[in-house]
Amino acid sequence: MAETAGDAEAPKTRGILAIVDHVVDPVLDLFDDVGATVLLFFRAVVWLVRPPLRVSQLLLAIEFIGAGSLFIAGLVGMFTGMAFTVSTIVGFRQFSAEGMVGGVVALALARELAPVLAAVVVTARAGSTMASELGNMRVTEQIDAITTMGVSPIQYLVVPRILATTITLPMLSLAFSIAGMFGSWVVAVLWQAIDPGVFFDRVETFVKFEDVRMLLIKSALFGVIVSTICCKKGFFASGGARGVGEATAKAVVSSIVAIFAADYVATTVMTDI
Known part of the structure; x- marks a missing residue:
């Protein structure tokens, strides 16, 4: 009977251990991943202040990230401004x-939507692309050859x-915001016949220098976060082509989650409520 009872308890024990593993392992992996990412960032900071600065590599990266993403950021910004304006007018x-639509949309773009x-x-x-290249x-x-x-x-x-x-992301955020305001102007002034003088007066009334500063600070912060995460995922990828694909997917998902988490923290710190 004792053996039978023990045999009956064994599956329950294994089930509990499996549940614990499913809960604990992802948490441990998360801490390990965050730690490795932070360590990579600090190593990059150390190498940043040590000569030589790879200017050619920097300019190529700025061209790829900035010029390559400008049209997409502007297009997304314009449609975001148009959609947000429609909802705000309603x-x-x-x-x-x-008449307050222009100011509200401009404030939302500067503080949240654009960055x-x-x-x-x-x-x-x-x-x-960073993750897949690395x-x-x-x-x-x-x-390994570069290290050798x-x-x-x-x-x-x-x-x-x-x-x-x-460097590039704050500029793209400004372009996003300008394109968003253009889209808002199209909907509010050209479609809904809101007085353009009132529209721009509300923009000037609502948006202050502190809001533009928040946009720039947030964008620079997000630039550090996104690039560090994507570089870390690619730099430590393994497992051939399949591993590179998985690393790229994880880089995108992790970066987007980190952006929204950092946005909440940054907004809370920089806003007096």
Whole structure:
């Protein structure tokens, strides 16, 4: 009977252990992943202040991230501004306050929509490319070859990408915001016949320098986060082509989650409520 009872308890014990593994393992993996990402960032900072600065690599990265993402960021920004304006007009019309639409849309773009969505655009286009490029270099042993030649792969490959994204993303966010305001103007002034003088007066009234500063600070922060995560995922990829694909997918997902988490923290810190 004792053996029978023990045999009956064994599956329950294994089930409990399996549940614990499913809960604990992802948490441990998360901490390990975050720690490795933070460590890579600090190593990149150390190599950033040590000569030489890889200017050619930096300029190539700026061209790819900035010029390559500008049209997409502008297009997404315009449609975001148009859609947000339509929804805002519907709500404000109940209070006969359609004239405030321009200011509200401009404020939303500056404080939240432009930095967050521009960062998502850069993640989808440039971040995924960073992860896949570095991942392919890792699995084909090109990174090992760079190390063998006495060159730091972090200084040569990671630092230019992080620095370029940090420089470029604030500019893309400004372009996103301008395109969004153009889309808002099209809907509000040309379609809904809101007085253009009132529209731009509300923009000037609502948006202050602090809001533009928040846009720039957030965008630079998101640039650091996105580029570091994507570089880390690609730099430590393994498992051949399949591993590179998985690393790229994880880089995009992790970056987007980190963007929204960092946005909440940054907004809370920089807003007096």
